[in-house]
Amino acid sequence: MTTRVDLIDDDLELTGRIMPASNATFVGRIGEVAVVYKPVAGERPLWDFPDGNLAHREVAAYALSETLGWNVVPHTWLREGPMGIGMVQRWQEIDPEQDAVDLVAAGATPDGWRHVLDGLDGQDRPVALIHEDSPELRRMAVFDIIANNADRKGGHVLPMTDRHRYGIDHGLTFHAEHKLRTVLWGWLGNDLQDDEIDGVQRVRTALEADLGATLGGLLTGREIEALTSRCDRLLRKPQFPAPHGEMPAVPWPPF
Template sequence: MSEGPAPDALTGDVRDAFGGLTPEEGMRLLQEGELAVEGRLTAASNATLYCTVSDGARSAACVYKPVAGERPLWDFPDGTLAGREVSAFAVSQALGWSVVPPTMHRDGPFGEGMVQLWVHGDTTVDLVELSRSTDCPGLRRMAVLDAVINNTDRKIGHLLPTTGGHLYGCDHGVSFAEDYKLRTVLWQWQGLPLTEEALTALMRVRRLLADPGSGIAGVLGRHLTGPEQHAVRARVDLLIQHGIHPYPSPDWPAVPWPPV
């Protein structure tokens, strides 16, 4: 994807998060390596498999979510959850912030699905305290990403801080609904002005979405419906126009349950 992160988008050295690999090396490994299922994450509501991906010379841990293991959702009747995860990665890359770990759509042992590099996080971080922070740039970037993709399930457990200082987020399968359904634990900036960094990133996304040949336009075109793609553009336009972080909807629960 041509619109990769800006040179200063990654905070600290993130190779610790991916077993010594850079995000670019990890992405190539996800694309070219062989998937071997090691186990299943039983707490997940859909089939979520812990895997090793290897090309013979290097290996890394990853998550594989096959489309065949998805449960139908009444409010996301079209497309796949795996496709929405890949779309969230495309938006993250277009913003230039690397909020979402390297993610791609490919075939696997149980058919096509989403594969994402496993983040070896910093277990010393108090995630509840982190989720309430108002001075963490990575967390504020995540709040902007969630507003763009209309994330309906940003829980505290989806925060993945690394020992190198960068913050990733996972589980974006229930995103990109046409109707406003933002549901998150990150409401501390509601109504506050967006940062200049955020506005610059959003204007970049708007330009890329208008270019049919851009990476993000191609990914969203493959995995989202036409109305969902239009809704993404509308949300970006509204964020730029008003220049503030959004408020919760009065017609939709503001915080996912359970929040952790």
């Protein structure tokens, strides 16, 4: 018999710690539900993101994903845990036989994949950073543009057995200044598809209603204004933008 689990109030039992991780990150269970737990108390201060609110940004990313309707981010919420208030997210079991982002020999991008950049591996061999050309990753790339994701590494894309792709680790999002750093640059300059434009419009409309109210408890007013402006720019020019500014366009390391 399955017991109903209260994800907010039932005990959160820690079963391990994810190493390495920039901030304290634990795995645990709430009843029968496997989760990831990132306590605010374990967040490491960052020079370009305010201290102590990375967990709130992760929850804001889930709210954005839900409004888009694309299931980019696994169920994520705030609650008390063994080390205080923190972000809790449902654990996702990936398919180890799949890769959505990869490194291949330079010039060897296979059909159905997009080339991002060329470089050298640890043995100074020419390699190419690539990602699959799929609707799921396109939507994740649009999500990252709207969220101003500063840390979309290859390891932050989870390939599921049903071909769905989840995005995780969204603490470095929603900055008021341009911070987009991602491995998903393969559609640079391409027009957004109708369903992607519709998703951006849903977000823009919801910012004047329920989404705006939810984000008001998670982000600053300046950050919400910047989010609104990013939606407006995408709707005026519905294309995947090019990198700009002084920040690196790809996070380091990319995986």
